[in-house]
Amino acid sequence: MHCFKNFVIMVKENLETVRKTIPSGVLLVAVSKTKPVEDVKEAYDAGQRVFGENHALEMRNKHEVLPKDIDWHFIGHLQTNKIKYIIQYVKLIHSIDTFNLLQAVNKEAAKHNIVVDCLLQFHIAEEETKFGLSMDEAEEILNSDIFKAMKNVRICGVMGMATNTDNMTQVRKEFKHLKEIFSTLKAKYFNGCEWFKEISMGMSHDYPIAIEEGSTMVRVGSKIFGERNYN
Numbered sequence: 001m002h003c004f005k006n007f008v009i010m011v012k013e014n015l016e017t018v019r020k021t022i023p024s025g026v027l028l029v030a031v032s033k034t035k036p037v038e039d040v041k042e043a044y045d046a047g048q049r050v051f052g053e054n055h056a057l058e059m060r061n062k063h064e065v066l067p068k069d070i071d072w073h074f075i076g077h078l079q080t081n082k083i084k085y086i087i088q089y090v091k092l093i094h095s096i097d098t099f100n101l102l103q104a105v106n107k108e109a110a111k112h113n114i115v116v117d118c119l120l121q122f123h124i125a126e127e128e129t130k131f132g133l134s135m136d137e138a139e140e141i142l143n144s145d146i147f148k149a150m151k152n153v154r155i156c157g158v159m160g161m162a163t164n165t166d167n168m169t170q171v172r173k174e175f176k177h178l179k180e181i182f183s184t185l186k187a188k189y190f191n192g193c194e195w196f197k198e199i200s201m202g203m204s205h206d207y208p209i210a211i212e213e214g215s216t217m218v219r220v221g222s223k224i225f226g227e228r229n230y231n
């Protein structure tokens with residue numbers, strides 16, 4: 001006979017285990033993408049209030065049925081035609097990866113007369129597939145008159161994903177690189193802006209290293225909710 005209990009992911013216990021490893025000053029974003037509302041609720045009942053999602057409609061659906069004191073962070077590639085599903089309540093968009101997307105977010109936010117906090121996502125991994133800006137692309141945005149005229153977005157820092165590898169030397173190098181990008185942008189474009197302070201880096205398998213390298217936000221999914229099933 002199968003023992004069903006073995007297959008139950010203990011969200012509350014996992015969350016508590018992860019929390020013990022995260023110093024104060026580093027925000028834990030619990031990445032609940034693909035996971036059912038019940039799992040999010042279990043984490044909520046264990047005190048978690050910050051959740052990350054990477055599909056706009058999935059986030060909207062969860063936002064509708066879950067308690068309204070949850071901070072929803074958008075962490076995935078965002079299509080401009082989906083911004084409208086999240087713009088009114090999203091706490092932070094981690095994944096601004098094109099100038100076009102930033103302009104579209106600004107435009108949607110303006111319709112509601114709100115200011116939306118965003119991070120610039122950088123391509124720091126070796127893989128070709130990961131989204132993100134280069135330093136040149138970011139500087140092109142930040143130097144432009146269009147950006148300077150934007151009133152409805154606020155750039156609060158940077159985000160990046162390291163290469164998916166067991167080579168932690170490489171992962172550490174990539175996190176160091178993102179920290180350098182942050183420091184360069186801070187000095188050049190955001191000197192004295194107290195809101196430009198976030199470095200979103202670190203996932204289930206590499207967040208302890210990210211924290212050592214200066215992460216202020218870790219995005220942890222499977223270590224809390226169990227492996228995802230994309231079928």
Ligand SMILES: *Cc1c(COP(=O)(O)O)cnc(C)c1O
Nearest residue numbers: 031054075203204219220221222
């Ligand atoms: C899915 C995802 C995560 C969480 O990944 P885990 O390995 O499950 O912790 C973090 N960041 C982004 C951008 C993601 O898409």
